[in-house]
Every structure is written in structure tokens, then in C-alpha cells.
Amino acid sequence: MPSSRLPATATVPDVAGVHDAGAPAYRPRRSVLYMPSSNERALAKAKTLPVDALILDLEDAVAPDAKDQARENACAAVRSGEYGRRELTIRVNGLGTQWHDADLRAACAAGPDGIVVPKVGSADEVRALVAAMDAAGAPAHTRLWAMVETPVAVLHAEEIARASDRLACLVLGTNDLYKELGASFVPGRSAVSTSLQLVLLAGRAAGVAVLDGVFNDVSDADGFLAEARQGRELGFDGKTLIHPGQVDPCNETFAPSPAAVDDARAVIAAFESAQAKGQGVATLSGRLIENLHVDTARRVLAIDEAIAALAGQD
Known part of the structure; x- marks a missing residue:
């Protein structure tokens, strides 16, 4: 892994330790872009984007017949050392799927900054994932990012966040959460506001980063900016993205003016x-x-x- 990368620390350190030599460094995660690992051109383009972090996706963005190649591509990208200061994570397929075990073993061997796991629903699942990462030889710098995407996960978010020191980040999966709730997508996100705030409270209580979910309409720049500002005002560390055009406004929104x-x-x-x-x-x-x-x-x-x-x- 490139030696120039910042440590994958979850949140801003307590103020008393900001200037202490032993305090962990804050790592910006303003913009976190999903990239389909089956798309080699997209992976190449990601090397040039001013994004803070990348999620090299093996799950939703990859068709079943492309899973194996996507896994190879993602691991090769992590090993390449060609992504500079960008934090690199791999999103594996979820627990219980036919691809999960192979994804997790390969990701642990590649040693990204983080392994993103969808639909984590309990503290027991976190502990099982961490045990599997340890068994697969994941290096110490490879942290677990848990996606919170269901009502059960929201209601147990603090337990999830506190389950392991290896867990660095909670990631809102708002699309799945809307589906599970039977809620409607409306400007302002009133239908999921309670869920967003509960997960934020859990992350802050446990001292881990919390990332806002994606904005789906890539043609609606004003709508994206409004939602990004809402996320910043609520207290999110950054936002997950689905299009490179969302990176610059997201970086600006989540940085101090x-x-x-x-x-x-x-x-x-x-x-x-x-x-x-x-x-x-x-x-x-x-x-x-x-x-x-x-x-x-x-x-x-x-x-x-x-x-x-x-x-x-x-």
C-alpha cells in the first residue's frame, strides 16, 4: 500500500488531543464514490478524481456473471499503488450470498483501507465479520465499514458501532432503507430523518465515522447540493456518491468555508x-x-x- 496514505481514522479526534503527538489524525471522508469494479475504464478514471475515498463495488453495481472478474479487478486496483492519497475500500457481497466468503478472503489478502459490508444487522454480525477478517489475514490497517440499511440495523446502530475496535465507519444505505420502510422519496428526506439521526447518534457515541447515503438523480445538481448540505448540517462526516460529477460539490459542502x-x-x-x-x-x-x-x-x-x-x- 502507498506509504503516503493517511491513517484510516474514523472521526475528528477529541479537541483535547487535536495537537497531541499521540492523537490519531483526522482523515477526510467528504466524498466517497462507489465505482463498479467490473468496469475497468471507471477504475482507471477514478485515479484522477479529487475524491477522498473510493468504494470498489462487488455488490449491487456488478452483474452475477461479472462477480469473479470484478473481484480480481478490485484487488488488483488496491495492490497497484496507483490511487495516490485516496482511501480505497472494497464492498463485498453480503453475508449469506454465494460470493461473500470468496470476496472477503480476496479483499483481506489485497489489504485495502477498508472492507465495506452491506446490510450489517447486529453486533454479532460485526464480531463474526471481524473474526473472519482476522482468520483471512487482513492487515491491521484494513478496517470494517458496516452498512446500515434496515430498520433492525438502525434500531441497533449503537451496538453495531461499539462491537469492535476494527469498525471504523457506519455507511447509510438509504435506498434499501426507503424500500424496507415502504417510504417515499421526497425532498428533505422527512421519511428517513429519524433513521439518519439515530445512526448519527450511534456513530458519535461510539466514536466512528458516519457517511450519508447516495443521491440518485445525477441530473439534479440543485437537489444533490441541497441534500449534501442537509447531511453536513446534521453532522455527517461525508456522503456516498454514485457519479464523478457529485465529487466537487460534495468536497466543498463538507469542508469548512x-x-x-x-x-x-x-x-x-x-x-x-x-x-x-x-x-x-x-x-x-x-x-x-x-x-x-x-x-x-x-x-x-x-x-x-x-x-x-x-x-x-x-
């Missing part, structure tokens, strides 16, 4: 100035600044610095 970075610096400076005067709180443009606001400001700067470092590897 220049104004937010400037404000974060001003918040920290105001608080440090107040502390130097023996004051426990500060004011900035009429706003009360306390420790919690400084914590938030430091998170903003940590994210901004990590994104800048990632861009410098291009």
Missing part, C-alpha cells in the same frame, strides 16, 4: 486573550465564548488542516 476557518481562529484568539487576563469567558462580536465554543473551533481547524494536507498529496 474560509469564513468558518477565519471565525474559528478568531474564537480561539479571543478566548486565549481572555484567559491571559484571568477571565473564564470571552466575547467576540457580541457573542459569548466559552470552552465548548473553543472546542468546536479547534475541530474546524483540525478538519481544515487535514483537508489541506490531503490536497497537498495530489
Whole structure:
């Protein structure tokens, strides 16, 4: 694997550890693009995209008669070292399918940054997957990404998120969730808002990353941007994507704006100035600044610095 890759850390470290030498580095996962591994041209194009992470797909995007070739292609892509700073994951076919075991063994041998498993429904399934990864010799840097796609998984999301230290990420499978709920796709996603928030709560409680689901209409740029902004406002770390044209707006949406970075610096400076005067709180443009606001400001700067470092590897 390329030595320049950032460690596959789940979330922004606690503010107290942002600048500690031993604290894990934050890894941006603003844009996470599904790529069908049966499509060699798509895999080649992915090497040039400004995407934070790739999910090399062996599941939904691959026809049954192309599964074996897709598996070979995905593993070859991981081993190639040609994807630079992009985080590489492989989505295997789900537990119980005829392809799952072979997919998992091959992915573990290839050693991607992560193995994405669809329709994970319980903590026991997480533990079984981790045991299988260990048995197959998966390297330590290969983390488990669990897809949350069913009502059962949503209701047990915290148990899933806490089941193993090897689990780095929860991925919303919103299309399947709509299907399972019998819900309608409407702007604003009111039908799944409770599910989105429950999974976010679970991820934050367990300290793992949480990725928003896909937006299906690649021709609706305004609709995509609105949904990406909603995901960012809710607190998602990033969004899964189905088209390269969604990458740039997603990266911009999930990155701190220049104004937010400037404000974060001003918040920290105001608080440090107040502390130097023996004051426990500060004011900035009429706003009360306390420790919690400084914590938030430091998170903003940590994210901004990590994104800048990632861009410098291009």
C-alpha cells in the first residue's frame, strides 16, 4: 500500500488531543464514490478524481456473471499503488450470498483501507465479520465499514458501532432503507430523518465515522447540493456518491468555508486573550465564548488542516 496514505481514522479526534503527538489524525471522508469494479475504464478514471475515498463495488453495481472478474479487478486496483492519497475500500457481497466468503478472503489478502459490508444487522454480525477478517489475514490497517440499511440495523446502530475496535465507519444505505420502510422519496428526506439521526447518534457515541447515503438523480445538481448540505448540517462526516460529477460539490459542502476557518481562529484568539487576563469567558462580536465554543473551533481547524494536507498529496 502507498506509504503516503493517511491513517484510516474514523472521526475528528477529541479537541483535547487535536495537537497531541499521540492523537490519531483526522482523515477526510467528504466524498466517497462507489465505482463498479467490473468496469475497468471507471477504475482507471477514478485515479484522477479529487475524491477522498473510493468504494470498489462487488455488490449491487456488478452483474452475477461479472462477480469473479470484478473481484480480481478490485484487488488488483488496491495492490497497484496507483490511487495516490485516496482511501480505497472494497464492498463485498453480503453475508449469506454465494460470493461473500470468496470476496472477503480476496479483499483481506489485497489489504485495502477498508472492507465495506452491506446490510450489517447486529453486533454479532460485526464480531463474526471481524473474526473472519482476522482468520483471512487482513492487515491491521484494513478496517470494517458496516452498512446500515434496515430498520433492525438502525434500531441497533449503537451496538453495531461499539462491537469492535476494527469498525471504523457506519455507511447509510438509504435506498434499501426507503424500500424496507415502504417510504417515499421526497425532498428533505422527512421519511428517513429519524433513521439518519439515530445512526448519527450511534456513530458519535461510539466514536466512528458516519457517511450519508447516495443521491440518485445525477441530473439534479440543485437537489444533490441541497441534500449534501442537509447531511453536513446534521453532522455527517461525508456522503456516498454514485457519479464523478457529485465529487466537487460534495468536497466543498463538507469542508469548512474560509469564513468558518477565519471565525474559528478568531474564537480561539479571543478566548486565549481572555484567559491571559484571568477571565473564564470571552466575547467576540457580541457573542459569548466559552470552552465548548473553543472546542468546536479547534475541530474546524483540525478538519481544515487535514483537508489541506490531503490536497497537498495530489
